[in-house]
Amino acid sequence: GENVEQHPSTLSVQEGDSAVIKCTYSDSASNYFPWYKQELGKRPQLIIDIRSNVGEKKDQRIAVTLNKTAKHFSLHITETQPEDSAVYFCAASMYNNNDMRFGAGTRLTVKP
Amino acid sequence: ETGVTQSPTHLIKTRGQQVTLRCSSQSGHNTVSWYQQALGQGPQFIFQYYREEENGRGNFPPRFSGLQFPNYSSELNVNALELDDSALYLCASSWVGLLDRNTEAFFGQGTRLTVV
Numbered sequence: 319g320e321n322v323e324q325h326p327s328t329l330s331v332q333e334g335d336s337a338v339i340k341c342t343y344s345d346s347a348s349n350y351f352p353w354y355k356q357e358l359g360k361r362p363q364l365i366i367d368i369r370s371n372v373g374e375k376k377d378q379r380i381a382v383t384l385n386k387t388a389k390h391f392s393l394h395i396t397e398t399q400p401e402d403s404a405v406y407f408c409a410a411s412m413y414n415n416n417d418m419r420f421g422a423g424t425r426l427t428v429k430p
Numbered sequence: 431e432t433g434v435t436q437s438p439t440h441l442i443k444t445r446g447q448q449v450t451l452r453c454s455s456q457s458g459h460n461t462v463s464w465y466q467q468a469l470g471q472g473p474q475f476i477f478q479y480y481r482e483e484e485n486g487r488g489n490f491p492p493r494f495s496g497l498q499f500p501n502y503s504s505e506l507n508v509n510a511l512e513l514d515d516s517a518l519y520l521c522a523s524s525w526v527g528l529l530d531r532n533t534e535a536f537f538g539q540g541t542r543l544t545v546v
Contacts, residue, residue, distance in 0.1 A: 319489075324472075352534065361520065361537040362473065407472050417463060417486040418522075418535065420472035 320345040322410050324421025331398055332429050339424045341408035342390040348410040351384060351391045352418065357404045365406075366393070398428045433457055434523050436538035443511050443545050451506045451541045455523035461485070462504040463535065464496060467518040479504055480526060508543075516545045 321344040331337050343351075349370035354362035368375045368382045368391065375382050379398075384391040395402055405425050409418040433456035443449050455462050461480045465473035475488035479498035493509040502523070508515055519542075522535040 354537075361539045363537070364534050367534060417475045417478050417488065418473075419475060420465075422472045423470075 320348055320410055320419040322408060322419050322421045324408050324424060326424060327422065328425045328427075330427045330429065333398060333400060335398055337393075337395045337398055337402070337426055337428075339393045339406055339408070339426070340390060341392070341410075341421050342388075343410040343419075344389065345410070346386075346389065347412055348419075350411050351382070352409050352411075353380075353382060353393050354407045354409065354420075355404045356407065356423075362407060395426075398426075400428050400430050402426060403428045434521065434536050434538040436519075436521055436541050438541060439539065440542045441544070443543065445511055445513060445545055447511050448507065448509045449511060449543060451508075451519050451521075451543070453504045453506070453521035453523070453538055455502045455504065455521075456536050459523040459525045459533075459536075460502050461524050461526045462498055462502065463522045463524075464504070464506045465520040465522065466490075466515075467520055467540070469517070473520055476506070511545045513545050516543060518542050 324341045352367035355365045356362045379396045381394045405423045407423050408421045411418040435454045437452045463478040464476040467473045476490050477487040478485045482498045495507045498504045518540045520540045522537045524535040525533045
């Protein structure tokens with residue numbers, strides 16, 4: 319089955335700096351890669367996703383890149399703000415089967 | 431806020447007991463997936479229900495079972511509870527169509543289960 323690895327487990331940046339979180343996956347059949355943000359005590363919320371037919375997607379300060387050949391994808395947050403502090407999870411799944419396999423998470427801390 | 435609701439929000443059970451958790455999916459969605467999230471870990475896929483049938487299962491024993499109802503709401507049942515079953519249980523609903531294009535998954539707020 320699919321195995322998703324995520325790095326780093328913790329990340330601390332200064333406000334205004336960029337943050338990058340990386341994930342690798344094992345199943346070449348996976349073609350949907352969402353990123354979720356989970357604040358303490360709250361539900362995971364989708365912040366951006368990418369499908370395998372594109373290599374990059376951007377939404378304001380957030381971007382995701384996908385390299386299908388190498389089976390890795392990354393989340394990029396620019397101009398970080400303290401409210402970006404949370405745990406971020408990557409996941410991989412197939413279009414027709416929503417059983418997402420999650421990474422272990424990255425705790426991002428943005429220092430004012 | 432999403433339209434996915436879970437009940438109860440918190441639950442304490444004794445080892446060996448049975449528990450039923452409930453999930454009301456977002457209007458228009460036909461698929462519900464269940465996840466177990468241990469403290470400090472990512473959600474682990476338990477199983478998925480699509481149009482009232484199990485449609486995929488993660489690495490969980492048979493004592494984890496589920497149902498999906500005609501209105502697409504769902505239940506997760508866990509028998510013979512063990513201490514390691516203590517976790518946040520999340521459900522997520524989405525719409526899966528004939529062209530294999532699913533919508534994003536919206537999570538409920540979770541049920542915090544503590545087994546003592």
